[in-house]
Amino acid sequence: MAVPANHLDHLDRLARGDARADRLFRWSVAAAGFFVLAGLLGAALTMAWGGREAFATFGLDFLTSDHWDPGNLVFGGLAPIVGTLITAGIALLIAVPISFGIAVFLTEVAPPWLRNPIGTAIELLAGIPSIIYGMWGLFVLVPFLAEHVYPTLSRTVSQWPIIGPWFDGPPIGIGMLTAGIVLSIMIIPFIASVMREVFMTVPNRLKESAYALGSTTFEVVWSIVLPYTRSAVIGGIFLGLGRALGETMAVTFVLGNANRLANLLEPSSSIAATIANEFGEAFADLHRSSLLALGFVLFMVTFVVLSIAKLMLMSLHRREGN
């Protein structure tokens, strides 16, 4: 039976219309994808272009000197760069074990009725604005640490070999260690919730087999859960690190904003805090340019950190033969 020609035409038109709509859809989602790339490139190039005067004037000194002097227009960004790396490093040292504990507790140990409330609490913690963390840090944590913790640290730990000099400062409570602690509390929710999600994806039969062979909970977590989820766990940690590197407001409150190289108990500065502090009143072109150059450095630091994470993941994948 022959199909009427006009009916064929109709089908044809429908098919063409579908193809057109599909192309439009592809283009719009592709545009959305490229928007990210364009935004990223645009931001990096704008900051590099804005900072070209600083790079041209100070050259490598901009990265290796800690002499930051807006009054005499001499800018070396080493202190904020080091401050950013150290505070983020302290934050990771504290946040990773605690987040790991939270995630294991919630997926392996806690009774089922407790898992949801704690899980929700962690997500709420992630939603608290950073200025609240900053104020809590300054008004609650700083006096506590200055009275009860830092005097002991600066008296005893400062005598220890190797790490001693890092704790040899006046126990004023404002400084890099405090900033690291506040940052760690801010990034724990991010790392913990990623870890919890991926720990839940481990197939039950794997864990059950291990338990059946007589493994303890620790052995199951260490030998089954962690290897199975390794790459996602590292991804979660670097997500937290990225946030710690760029955090501004909370750090400004407790870091002390002193553009000097410092040990852990002394006030120092971070890139984001320096920019936030000085950009509004940067009269001189060179000052403004130096702040933009610092922004570019922060961008590059974050980029390098994330690249290292990707490389680590790739080498893990190769070793696992995936």
Added chain:
Amino acid sequence: MNATLLRTTLVLGTAGLLAACGPRPAEAPQDAAAPPPPTAGVDVTGAGASFVFPLLSQWAGEYAQATGNRVNYQSIGSGGGIAQAKAGTIHFGSTDAPLTPEVLEGARLGQFPSVIGGVVPVVNIAGIEPNQLRLTGPLLADIYLGRITRWNDPAIVAINPGLALPETTIKAVYRSDGSGTTFNFVHYLGQVSPAWAETVGPAATSVRWPTGVGGRGNEGVAAYTEQLTGSIGYVELSYALQNDLTTVSLQNAAGNWVTPSIASFQAAAASADWANAEDFHLLITNAPGADAWPIAATNFILVSKAPSDPVRARAALDFFRWGYAHGDARAEELGYVPLPEDVVALVKAYWEANFTF
């Protein structure tokens, strides 16, 4: 920008047409001494120093009620105020550090003081009440240079007989954000201490501090000072007065001990040599008056001498004319110090001479 230009052209064009059509009045040139007629129903935009924001927004509210003119002031910082005033995007700018006559000439801007403020050191030492502790400018400089590190330093004890000063380490607190407060404070330190001038250099809105911790804004400095026992910080007068902070007494250029108050700040402004300061380019730190507070400062307003919109520029001047006449009570209530009468007279004479639009 284009819209503003268009509006200006329309306003000017209409005015010109009306003038042409109307019956030509007898050739009566406007009396140069008489103020131009007050404008009505005009929106004026200003931007700049955050220091005057609380006062200008209060004044603007009352001014709108009194005259129907609206003034919109954006607190974007002195640097932004200068840049916007130079670019001509606002009708008046505001800065805590005055521009030099050369810069003003290059940008076709006029400059005049608005209100007096200044800097007050505040301390947190156990058992010390407000204004009990006496300090001199060189001592302040030595503290912020890290050369005097304990409160019972002989130099401090010598000028504070009878005051029990503890052995506590001195923790210096400064403003971490660029600010006019810092500019005036370090300008004063540089004037009274050669060591400061040599180590830190010229005054700027943020400098390289040899020691101490930085708090963001007046509230940040106050919070750090409150948290750290044995600390010293510096805040704006209005902030210190409104929050009952532990202020100190200072020795002024005349050798007298003065406490921070509206009277001592006004004395500083009155004793300054405004009459000989071109474009009011004058910092009144270390003022010579017998009762003058040594770290007083004025905020400055920038208005274009050749504005693209003369109607609004005139309206901006009218706003300050109104503020000088009716705003003193409100200013004092907010912790600002009104300009002395003779300085206001100088400002008005400056307007007549320079703003001929």
